[in-house]
Amino acid sequence: MTVTLPGMSARAGTREKPLGAQSEVPPKREKLELLDTAHELTDFRSFADLGACWGVDGAYTFHAASLCGSELERAVIVDGNLTHLTRERAKEHPRVELVQALLGSRQALDAVGEVDALIMYDILLHQVKPDWDRFLLNWLPHTNALIVFNQNWLKTPRTIRFVDRGVDWYYRNVYVWEDDWNARERLESWFSRHHERDEDGRLERDNHWYWQFGIRPLELIRLLAKNGFELVYMKRHRHAFGRSRPWIVNDGLIFQRAAYPELDIRGRVRARARSLAERTGLLERFRRS
Ligand SMILES: C[S@@+](CC[C@H](N)C(=O)[O-])C[C@H]1O[C@@H](n2cnc3c(N)ncnc32)[C@H](O)[C@@H]1O
Numbered sequence: 557m558t559v560t561l562p563g564m565s566a567r568a569g570t571r572e573k574p575l576g577a578q579s580e581v582p583p584k585r586e587k588l589e590l591l592d593t594a595h596e597l598t599d600f601r602s603f604a605d606l607g608a609c610w611g612v613d614g615a616y617t618f619h620a621a622s623l624c625g626s627e628l629e630r631a632v633i634v635d636g637n638l639t640h641l642t643r644e645r646a647k648e649h650p651r652v653e654l655v656q657a658l659l660g661s662r663q664a665l666d667a668v669g670e671v672d673a674l675i676m677y678d679i680l681l682h683q684v685k686p687d688w689d690r691f692l693l694n695w696l697p698h699t700n701a702l703i704v705f706n707q708n709w710l711k712t713p714r715t716i717r718f719v720d721r722g723v724d725w726y727y728r729n730v731y732v733w734e735d736d737w738n739a740r741e742r743l744e745s746w747f748s749r750h751h752e753r754d755e756d757g758r759l760e761r762d763n764h765w766y767w768q769f770g771i772r773p774l775e776l777i778r779l780l781a782k783n784g785f786e787l788v789y790m791k792r793h794r795h796a797f798g799r800s801r802p803w804i805v806n807d808g809l810i811f812q813r814a815a816y817p818e819l820d821i822r823g824r825v826r827a828r829a830r831s832l833a834e835r836t837g838l839l840e841r842f843r844r845s
Contacts, residue, residue, distance in 0.1 A: 575644040581611030586793055587677055587705050588619055590808040593789055594703040595623040598812060600672035604632040606659050606695075607679035613641035614652075616677055621649060630671065634664050636764070658756075659764075660686045665694060673701040680706045680776075681769045684762040688769050689779055696783055702811040707796070709770030711803035716770045719761055723747040730767055732797035732804060773807055784817035 594600065601624050605617040614633050621631050633642060634655045646652045657664040660683060668674075674695055683691040692702075709715070711729065718730050723744055731743065750761035762768070777787050789810040796806035819827060833839040 573641045573644070575641075575648070577641060579611060579613045579615060579641060583612055583615040583619065586791070586806070586808060587616060590703060590705060590791070590810070591616060591620050591623060591675070594673060594701065594810045595620070597788055597810060598673060598701045600624070600701060601627050602630040602671040603673040603675060604634055604668045604671050604698075605675040605677070606634050606664075607636075607677070607682075608633040608675070609635040609637060609639045609642045613639050614645055616675060617652060618645060618649065620673075620675065621652060632668050632671065634659060634668065659683065660691045660694065665698060668698055671699055673703055674699045675703045677703075677705040678707070680704060681709075681767050681771055682764040684764065684768050685758070688771060689775075692776075692779065693783060696780075696785065700813040702780070702785060702809075704776075704807075704809045704811070706771060706776070706807055706809070707767070708773045708776070708805050708807045709803065710772075710805060712770065713772075715772045715775050718767060718770060719747070719750070729801075729803070730770075732801050773805075773809075776809075780811050781814075781818045782820060784814055785811040786814040786818075788812050 600620075603617075603620055605614065605620070608614045608617050617631055617633050621628050624631075628651050631649070631652045632655060633646065633652060634657060635642070636656065636658055638654055638656045643654065646654050653667075655664060655667040657667065659679060680688050680692070686694060695702075718726055721729075726747075727740060727743055731738070731740075734740075746760065746763075746766065750759065752760045754760065754763070780787070787809060789808075791808045793806040793808070795802060797804050830839070833842070
């Protein structure tokens with residue numbers, strides 16, 4: 557795979573490995589700690605880990621499951637590519653379900669149903685059609701808590717789509733990693749194939765293996781606040797991709813469904829009217845009539 561998932565290759569995770577084998581990528585301490593904090597704050601007992609597999613083979617799912625212990629009701633791993641080791645590990649956990657599907661698809665939403673928490677680690681900036689913001693809104697009715705770890709973007713005043721800026725700009729600003737696999741030629745090859753379609757009919761340009769969006773953290777927080785989820789915890793990891801890319805930060809965030817959601821202007825007017833009607837007895841008279 558490419559730079560867009562730094563250090564990650566499409567080949568990783570596809571080989572057959574016995575249970576007990578090491579994953580390509582060791583679980584990150586900051587991501588494990590974020591789960592610990594989320595469990596402390598929300599006491600989740602059911603959850604889905606969206607995009608749980610590449611490199612880590614469900615490591616965060618199994619950590620979250622161990623936090624719940626015997627109280628775990630249900631855990632769901634959803635991924636477009638369920639790795640062999642993920643499947644092997646899941647066999648040891650009767651309450652862990654596996655769903656192979658596109659993360660934004662109706663099939664994924666229906667299979668997960670309702671869970672206490674959704675884990676979204678390193679997936680948000682990849683989502684196109686539905687784009688990251690619509691993707692989030694589609695998932696909100698399915699949960700009361702979101703545990704997000706995202707490569708957030710600080711370089712421009714607004715959230716941007718990276719590929720709109722061309723291959724040179726992408727290489728200079730987004731290419732956080734360079735190795736045999738994540739080579740400039742590979743990036744150029746991807747750009748040259750942007751008009752092609754995969755077997756599901758999706759444009760190569762929209763491929764979720766690449767970093768697609770530079771998401772401004774405040775836009776993410778505002779979007780969720782407007783839709784009834786408040787930020788209850790945030791930790792920023794600066795220079796996550798070296799000092800030459802200070803505009804990309806790893807943010808760990810926990811959101812919970814708010815008891816008293818933020819209202820937009822229409823909602824505030826409605827709430828004021830309702831409270832006035834209640835205080836003046838109008839509402840009671842209206843109900844009786
Ligand atoms: C960068 S890896 C992150 C793995 C793990 N969550 C972590 O934090 O290390 C992204 C994973 O999400 C999956 N993924 C991302 N977007 C997807 C989509 N739209 N549909 C299906 N799978 C997707 C990929 O297959 C991959 O396993």
